[in-house]
Amino acid sequence: MRFAVGGLQCLSLAFLLGCASAKPPPPAPPAITAANRAAGQAAELSQRQNWPAAAREWKLAVDRFALLNDRAGEATALHNLAQAQLELGTLDQARRHLEQAASLNERTGRQEDWWGNQIALLQLEARSGQTNALQTRFEKLTPMAGEIKNRSLQGLFLNERALWQQSRSDLASAAQTLQQAQEHFQAANDRSGVAAVLANRAQLYEAQQNYAMAIETWRTALTRFESLADPRGITRALAGLGRSLLAAEKDLPAAEDMLRRATRNYRTLNSVKEAQATLELLKKCLVAQGKDKEAEQVHSDFGAE
Amino acid sequence: MALQDLTPQLRTRLSRLERLVGWFVAAATVLLLIGLVYYVHNLAERRGWFLTRLYYFTFVRNATGLKVGDRVKMMGFDVGDITEITPQPPGDLFDVYVRFRIYEPHYGYLWSDSEAKVGAADFLGNRFVEVMKGTNGTPTYALHELREVTLGEAWKLVGGTNYFVFGQDVYDGSNLLVSASQYLSQPALSNLAAASITSFQVINKNVAIKPPKWIWDEKAGKYRPYTEKDKGYWIYADESPALTERLEKVVTTVERSLPDFLALTNSLARVLTNASAIVMHADDLLLSAKPVVTNFAQITANLSGPKGSLGEWLLPTNINLQLQNTLGSANTTLLTANSSIQALSSNLLVSLENVASLTSNLSAQVQANGLVLTELSDLIVHTDEMVQGLKRHWLLKGSFRAETNQTIESILKPRVGEGK
Numbered sequence: 001m002r003f004a005v006g007g008l009q010c011l012s013l014a015f016l017l018g019c020a021s022a023k024p025p026p027p028a029p030p031a032i033t034a035a036n037r038a039a040g041q042a043a044e045l046s047q048r049q050n051w052p053a054a055a056r057e058w059k060l061a062v063d064r065f066a067l068l069n070d071r072a073g074e075a076t077a078l079h080n081l082a083q084a085q086l087e088l089g090t091l092d093q094a095r096r097h098l099e100q101a102a103s104l105n106e107r108t109g110r111q112e113d114w115w116g117n118q119i120a121l122l123q124l125e126a127r128s129g130q131t132n133a134l135q136t137r138f139e140k141l142t143p144m145a146g147e148i149k150n151r152s153l154q155g156l157f158l159n160e161r162a163l164w165q166q167s168r169s170d171l172a173s174a175a176q177t178l179q180q181a182q183e184h185f186q187a188a189n190d191r192s193g194v195a196a197v198l199a200n201r202a203q204l205y206e207a208q209q210n211y212a213m214a215i216e217t218w219r220t221a222l223t224r225f226e227s228l229a230d231p232r233g234i235t236r237a238l239a240g241l242g243r244s245l246l247a248a249e250k251d252l253p254a255a256e257d258m259l260r261r262a263t264r265n266y267r268t269l270n271s272v273k274e275a276q277a278t279l280e281l282l283k284k285c286l287v288a289q290g291k292d293k294e295a296e297q298v299h300s301d302f303g304a305e
Numbered sequence: 306m307a308l309q310d311l312t313p314q315l316r317t318r319l320s321r322l323e324r325l326v327g328w329f330v331a332a333a334t335v336l337l338l339i340g341l342v343y344y345v346h347n348l349a350e351r352r353g354w355f356l357t358r359l360y361y362f363t364f365v366r367n368a369t370g371l372k373v374g375d376r377v378k379m380m381g382f383d384v385g386d387i388t389e390i391t392p393q394p395p396g397d398l399f400d401v402y403v404r405f406r407i408y409e410p411h412y413g414y415l416w417s418d419s420e421a422k423v424g425a426a427d428f429l430g431n432r433f434v435e436v437m438k439g440t441n442g443t444p445t446y447a448l449h450e451l452r453e454v455t456l457g458e459a460w461k462l463v464g465g466t467n468y469f470v471f472g473q474d475v476y477d478g479s480n481l482l483v484s485a486s487q488y489l490s491q492p493a494l495s496n497l498a499a500a501s502i503t504s505f506q507v508i509n510k511n512v513a514i515k516p517p518k519w520i521w522d523e524k525a526g527k528y529r530p531y532t533e534k535d536k537g538y539w540i541y542a543d544e545s546p547a548l549t550e551r552l553e554k555v556v557t558t559v560e561r562s563l564p565d566f567l568a569l570t571n572s573l574a575r576v577l578t579n580a581s582a583i584v585m586h587a588d589d590l591l592l593s594a595k596p597v598v599t600n601f602a603q604i605t606a607n608l609s610g611p612k613g614s615l616g617e618w619l620l621p622t623n624i625n626l627q628l629q630n631t632l633g634s635a636n637t638t639l640l641t642a643n644s645s646i647q648a649l650s651s652n653l654l655v656s657l658e659n660v661a662s663l664t665s666n667l668s669a670q671v672q673a674n675g676l677v678l679t680e681l682s683d684l685i686v687h688t689d690e691m692v693q694g695l696k697r698h699w700l701l702k703g704s705f706r707a708e709t710n711q712t713i714e715s716i717l718k719p720r721v722g723e724g725k
Contacts, residue, residue, distance in 0.1 A: 196719035
C-alpha cells in the first residue's frame with residue numbers, strides 16, 4: 001500500500017514537472033511598449049491628480065503614438081492631455097488639443113470618442129465662461145444627441161446641458177434634464193455620474209430655495225461620494241450641506257461643523273476660491289449662532305494654518 | 306499444421322525458403338568468425354602479442370604513482386609496459402625493483418648508456434617511466450650474430466665489405482685497446498696482437514638474430530648468453546618525485562617564508578605611514594610659514610620705500626610709556642586670542658578626525674553594501690524569473706491570465722456646477 005501511494009506521488013510529481021509549459025510570449029516591439037508605458041504612467045499620474053507630471057507624460061504618449069501612426073491612441077492621449085491642461089488652467093492649449101483629438105476621431109470614425117471630446121469642450125467652455133461658444137456648440141450638438149449609444153456619455157451630455165440651462169435660469173428644464181441624466185447614469189451603472197448629478201440637483205434645489213430637498217439630496221450625494229472615496233466630491237457635499245442648513249436656518253451647529261470641515265478640506269485641496277467662499281459662509285453661520293468673537297477669529301484661525 | 310498437409314506448391318516454396326535461411330545463417334556465421342579473427346588479430350597487434358619483447362629493470366626510491374601495466378615511453382611513443390614492481394629485501398642498497406619489457410624494434414635504441422627517467426605524469430600523483438635513447442654506448446642486446454673468434458680468424462674477417470664489429474671491450478690491464486661496436490680493423494687487431502690477446506667476441510652485422518640471444522654484461526664488458534631466467538638488462542634510473550610531493554615542498558617553503566614576507570609588508574606599511582605623516586607635517590609647516598614670509602616681505606617693502614627710513618618708525622619719547630602700556634594690553638589680548646584659537650583649532654581637529662572616521666565608516670558600509678545590493682539585485686532577478694516561469698506553467702497559468710494590451714481610455718468626468 002505504501003509503495004502504491006509512493007508510486008502515485010512520484011507519478012503525480014513527474015506529471016506536474018514533466019508537462020510542457022508555454023513558451024514565453026514574444027516581446028512587443030520596443031516602440032509599442034514605450035508608448036503604452038508612457039500612457040500607463042500618465043493615466044496613473046492623472047489618477048493621482050499630479051497634473052504637471054501627467055501633462056508631461058501625456059505629451060510624451062501623444063508623440064509616441066504619433067510615431068507609430070496609432071491615430072486612435074494619439075487622439076485619446078490628446079484628449080487626456082487636454083484634461084490635465086484644463087486642471088492646470090491652460091485653457092487655450094487644452095482647447096487646441098481637444099479640437100485636434102476631435103478631428104482625429106472624426107476622421108477615423110470613432111463616434112463615441114468624438115462625443116467625449118465634444119463634452120470635454122463643453123466643460124471647458126462652461127468653465128471659461130465662453131457662453132457664446134457654449135451656446136453655438138449646444139445648438140450644434142443637441143440635434144445629434146440621439147445618436148449617442150453610450151448611456152454614460154448620454155448622461156454626461158445631459159448633465160452639461162442641465163448646468164447650461166441652470167446658468168440661463170431655466171431651472172425647470174434643468175431639473176428635467178438632470179433627472180434624465182441621472183437615469184442614464186444609473187442605467188450605465190456609472191456611480192460617479194450619479195453622485196455628480198445628485199450634487200447638481202441639490203444645487204438646483206438650493207437655487208429654487210427648496211432647502212429641505214436640497215439638504216436631503218446633499219446627504220445622498222455625500223453618501224455616494226463617500227462610497228466613491230472622492231475627496232473633492234465629499235468636500236463639495238459637506239459645503240453644500242452646510243450651506244443648505246444655514247440657508248434653512250436648521251441645525252446650525254451641524255452646519256458650522258460641515259462648513260469648518262469643508263473649509264479645511266478645500267485648503268488641503270488647494271482650492272483657494274472655494275475655501276474663501278466656504279469661510280464666508282462659516283462666518284455667517286457663527287454670527288447666526290451669536291458667536292461673533294469666533295466669527296472675527298475664524299479668518300485668523302484658518303489663515304494661520 | 307503438419308508439413309504433409311500442405312499443398313505441393315507450398316511445400317516447394319517452404320523448402321526453398323528453408324534453404325535460403327540456411328544460407329543466410331551460414332553466411333552470418335562466416336562473417337562473425339571473420340570479424341572475431343580480425344578483432345583478435347587487431348588486439349594482438351595493439352598489445353604486441355606477435356612482437357619480440359625484451360626485459361629490462363631498474364631501481365627507484367619509491368613506487369608511488371607506478372603500477373604494473375603502465376606504459377613505458379620513449380621519444381613520446383609507447384614502447385613497452387611495466388611487468389613487475391616489488392620492494393627490495395630489507396637492508397638492500399636499493400628500494401624498489403621495477404621490471405619492464407620493451408617491444409620490437411624499440412629495444413634497438415636502448416644502449417648501455419640509456420637511462421630510465423621516472424617523472425611526474427599529472428597532478429594526481431601518477432608517474433611514468435620513460436627510457437632514453439642510447440647515444441654513446443653498446444647495444445643492450447646483441448641484435449646480430451655474435452661469435453668468439455681467435456686473432457687469426459679475425460684477421461681473415463678484415464677487408465672487403467666489413468660488416469664485423471668487436472663484441473666486447475678489450476683491455477690490456479686497465480688500458481682500453483678496443484671497445485665494443487668498434488669496427489674490426491688492422492690497427493686494432495695489431496694492438497690486440499701486441500697485447501697477446503688471443504680470442505674475443507665479434508658481431509656480424511650482416512646477420513640479424515631474432516630474438517636476440519646475447520645480453521650485454523656491463524661488469525665483464527662483453528656479451529653473455531641470455532636465458533629465460535635472466536631478469537633483463539639493468540638500466541639506471543633518473544627519478545624525480547611526484548608532482549604532489551614537489552608541490553608540497555614548495556608549499557612548505559612558502560609557509561616558512563610567509564612570516565618574513567608579512568613582516569616585510571608590515572614594515573613597508575609603517576614606512577609609508579610615517580612618510581605620509583611627514584608630508585602632512587611639512588604641509589602644515591609650509592602653511593604656517595606663509596604669513597611669516599608675507600609679513601617679512603611687507604616689512605622689507607616698508608624699509609625700501611621712500612618713507613622707509615627706520616627713523617620714521619621711532620616714536621617720540623613722551624609717548625613711549627603710553628605705547629608700552631598699550632603694547633602690554635595688546636600682548637595680553639593676543640595671548641588670550643592665541644589660546645582661544647588653539648582651543649578652537651584643537652576642537653576643529655577633533656571634529657575633522659570624527660568626520661574622517663565617519664566617512665571611512667561610510668565607505669566601508671558602502672563597500673559592504675555593494676555586495677548586498679548585488680545579491681539583492683540577483684535575488685530579485687531570479688525571483689522574477691521564477692515567477693515568470695510559474696506564470697507559464699501549465700498548472701498555474703490559469704491564475705495569471707496574460708494581460709491584453711490595454712487600450713487607454715479617455716478621461717472624462719461629470720462636472721459638478723459651481724455652488725452659489
